[in-house]
Amino acid sequence: MKKILISHPISPKRLEELSSDFQVDCIQSIKTKYDEVLDRVQDYDAIHCIGLKADQRIMDKGHHLQIISNYGVGYDNIDVYYAKSKGIAVANTPISTSRATAEYTLGLILSLLRKITINDRQIRQGLLNDWSLSGQSGNSLSGKTLGIFGMGRIGKEVAHMAKVFGMKVIYYSRTQLDATADQLYGARYVSFDQLMSESDIVSIHAPMTAETYNIIDEQKLKLMKPTSWLINTARGGLVDHNALIQVLQEAKIKGAALDVFPDEPLVPEALLSMDQVILSPHNGTGTKEDRAAMFEESFGNIIAFFEGREMSGRVC
Amino acid sequence: MKKILISHPISPKRLEELSSDFQVDCIQSIKTKYDEVLDRVQDYDAIHCIGLKADQRIMDKGHHLQIISNYGVGYDNIDVYYAKSKGIAVANTPISTSRATAEYTLGLILSLLRKITINDRQIRQGLLNDWSLSGQSGNSLSGKTLGIFGMGRIGKEVAHMAKVFGMKVIYYSRTQLDATADQLYGARYVSFDQLMSESDIVSIHAPMTAETYNIIDEQKLKLMKPTSWLINTARGGLVDHNALIQVLQEAKIKGAALDVFPDEPLVPEALLSMDQVILSPHNGTGTKEDRAAMFEESFGNIIAFFEGREMSGRVC
Numbered sequence: 307m308k309k310i311l312i313s314h315p316i317s318p319k320r321l322e323e324l325s326s327d328f329q330v331d332c333i334q335s336i337k338t339k340y341d342e343v344l345d346r347v348q349d350y351d352a353i354h355c356i357g358l359k360a361d362q363r364i365m366d367k368g369h370h371l372q373i374i375s376n377y378g379v380g381y382d383n384i385d386v387y388y389a390k391s392k393g394i395a396v397a398n399t400p401i402s403t404s405r406a407t408a409e410y411t412l413g414l415i416l417s418l419l420r421k422i423t424i425n426d427r428q429i430r431q432g433l434l435n436d437w438s439l440s441g442q443s444g445n446s447l448s449g450k451t452l453g454i455f456g457m458g459r460i461g462k463e464v465a466h467m468a469k470v471f472g473m474k475v476i477y478y479s480r481t482q483l484d485a486t487a488d489q490l491y492g493a494r495y496v497s498f499d500q501l502m503s504e505s506d507i508v509s510i511h512a513p514m515t516a517e518t519y520n521i522i523d524e525q526k527l528k529l530m531k532p533t534s535w536l537i538n539t540a541r542g543g544l545v546d547h548n549a550l551i552q553v554l555q556e557a558k559i560k561g562a563a564l565d566v567f568p569d570e571p572l573v574p575e576a577l578l579s580m581d582q583v584i585l586s587p588h589n590g591t592g593t594k595e596d597r598a599a600m601f602e603e604s605f606g607n608i609i610a611f612f613e614g615r616e617m618s619g620r621v622c
Numbered sequence: 623m624k625k626i627l628i629s630h631p632i633s634p635k636r637l638e639e640l641s642s643d644f645q646v647d648c649i650q651s652i653k654t655k656y657d658e659v660l661d662r663v664q665d666y667d668a669i670h671c672i673g674l675k676a677d678q679r680i681m682d683k684g685h686h687l688q689i690i691s692n693y694g695v696g697y698d699n700i701d702v703y704y705a706k707s708k709g710i711a712v713a714n715t716p717i718s719t720s721r722a723t724a725e726y727t728l729g730l731i732l733s734l735l736r737k738i739t740i741n742d743r744q745i746r747q748g749l750l751n752d753w754s755l756s757g758q759s760g761n762s763l764s765g766k767t768l769g770i771f772g773m774g775r776i777g778k779e780v781a782h783m784a785k786v787f788g789m790k791v792i793y794y795s796r797t798q799l800d801a802t803a804d805q806l807y808g809a810r811y812v813s814f815d816q817l818m819s820e821s822d823i824v825s826i827h828a829p830m831t832a833e834t835y836n837i838i839d840e841q842k843l844k845l846m847k848p849t850s851w852l853i854n855t856a857r858g859g860l861v862d863h864n865a866l867i868q869v870l871q872e873a874k875i876k877g878a879a880l881d882v883f884p885d886e887p888l889v890p891e892a893l894l895s896m897d898q899v900i901l902s903p904h905n906g907t908g909t910k911e912d913r914a915a916m917f918e919e920s921f922g923n924i925i926a927f928f929e930g931r932e933m934s935g936r937v938c
Binding site: 336405406409410412413414416417419420421422423425426427429430434435436437438442443444445446447448449466467469470471472570571573578579584585586587588589592593594595596597 | 761765788904
């Protein structure tokens with residue numbers, strides 16, 4: 307019987323539900339997650355990986371390890387190259403995470419442009435007593451150009467949702483979609499530099515890899531219009547945050563909505579007092595419904611793997 | 623030459639642009655708006671009405687008054703019955719306000735369900751240091767039932783936008799749309815009580831009239847599910863706010879996003895500390911782009927009236 311270790315505490319009842327054809331165990335404490343997995347991994351065939359740094363040490367100790375299944379679409383917590391070299395499969399959850407993240411992206415765009423977050427804060431603080439016609443007013447989405455960086459599953463979903471608000475969509479991605487897809491999503495392929503300079507809103511939907519680390523750097527940020535906004539629901543590491551703070555301080559861009567940061571849960575101090583910024587706790591897939599779906603998908607990938615069926619997202 | 627009085631200060635340059643075929647004047651100060659209009663109205667054929675209470679006194683003094691054109695779709699600031707009795711036309715701006723308000727409604731729904739507003743506030747206050755998996759998580763729009771109260775132009779636009787997020791739409795309105803429209807907007811007609819009891823989100827899009835004053839009262843609010851939310855971008859007077867505060871305090875509903883209040887800019891004290899609520903300063907049409915479009919539409923209605931053309935929105 308195959309043995310699966312879940313890198314997160316789970317209720318005994320839920321564990322029993324999951325343990326029909328497999329032996330399923332979980333760790334006891336989130337705080338000692340890494341050490342506990344390292345200590346126990348040698349007995350397991352699979353790790354169900356919830357926010358666990360799955361590195362070489364864990365893979366070296368996991369002599370029987372055949373698969374690491376990630377709860378989440380971004381898998382920069384897993385040393386994929388090393389896994390590949392050891393013949394360990396890595397899976398992720400592209401299906402359950404896409405709609406949730408796209409939905410959240412639109413939520414951030416609307417909150418930022420329409421000033422929902424800051425107005426709510428200022429009303430509570432007693433700072434907004436004059437509801438005159440322009441003081442608290444924002445900008446419409448309609449007619450704005452949304453630039454999507456990374457046109458994968460999430461980017462496409464964002465494009466689809468943005469159209470209903472009357473936005474024009476341009477995108478840059480490693481590979482251009484075929485003409486049918488461009489038409490389907492009403493999106494126009496542009497160069498990286500064009501994306502930065504033509505967009506009213508730049509939204510990041512690329513995975514973090516060695517190639518994309520700090521790819522939105524000072525030079526790219528300075529291509530953006532002073533009337534433009536940056537949205538990041540992907541990974542903090544894709545954006546040079548020192549450069550971002552500088553362009554925000556110098557009003558070289560109009561604002562940003564940031565769901566991710568380079569060193570979470572730390573939020574760079576300078577951002578905490580910026581009214582033109584929305585700060586969010588890595589919540590792109592943060593709904594009860596989507597997290598349940600992500601669990602089903604990621605756990606289901608382990609079962610599919612052992613039963614020889616195709617997984618929803620195979621990284622390697 | 624027809625004379626138009628704008629009930630809001632306008633720059634001399636803008637006034638001159640508007641004054642090609644008409645004499646166009648404006649008041650000097652927002653603070654003394656009502657008194658100034660009352661003082662001067664006898665000389666004018668039209669009032670361009672920006673947040674002005676156009677009551678019997680003003681109409682009685684306006685001997686030449688032929689039209690009051692409202693900047694905004696809601697016209698409860700104008701005594702329409704009295705205007706009608708005096709043969710004064712009243713116009714509003716249904717076109718420019720619909721998309722903006724619908725867009726804002728979706729923004730409020732997303733901010734509320736996905737906890738964007740409260741998470742931003744708590745991060746800034748240093749209250750959100752544990753980005754664990756469930757603490758700050760919200761709910762998905764996908765699969766939820768949106769109940770629209772008032773299926774006019776704005777309600778239809780909201781229905782259209784909600785579909786892209788995978789929501790089911792039901793509605794209650796004075797009159798049921800014909801079958802084609804139901805199909806077009808993917809919306810199902812239900813009774814008022816059903817709307818309150820079946821919806822996950824109730825969103826109000828009806829005008830305030832004598833009939834709709836406090837129409838969402840204690841009895842209707844108590845029909846709502848404990849897992850449901852209320853959105854109001856219409857008028858504060860449509861909702862009995864004492865009853866609303868009570869159901870919120872007793873967790874009989876899950877939360878609310880309120881863009882309008884009975885006595886603006888006053889926000890009822892009890893709401894200011896509620897984390898399950900979003901407070902917004904009557905900002906449904908609050909964007910630079912939409913307010914410019916509203917000005918064009920409402921001023922254009924006066925010109926259309928004098929030139930014998932159809933106005934975009936004729937109230938009476």
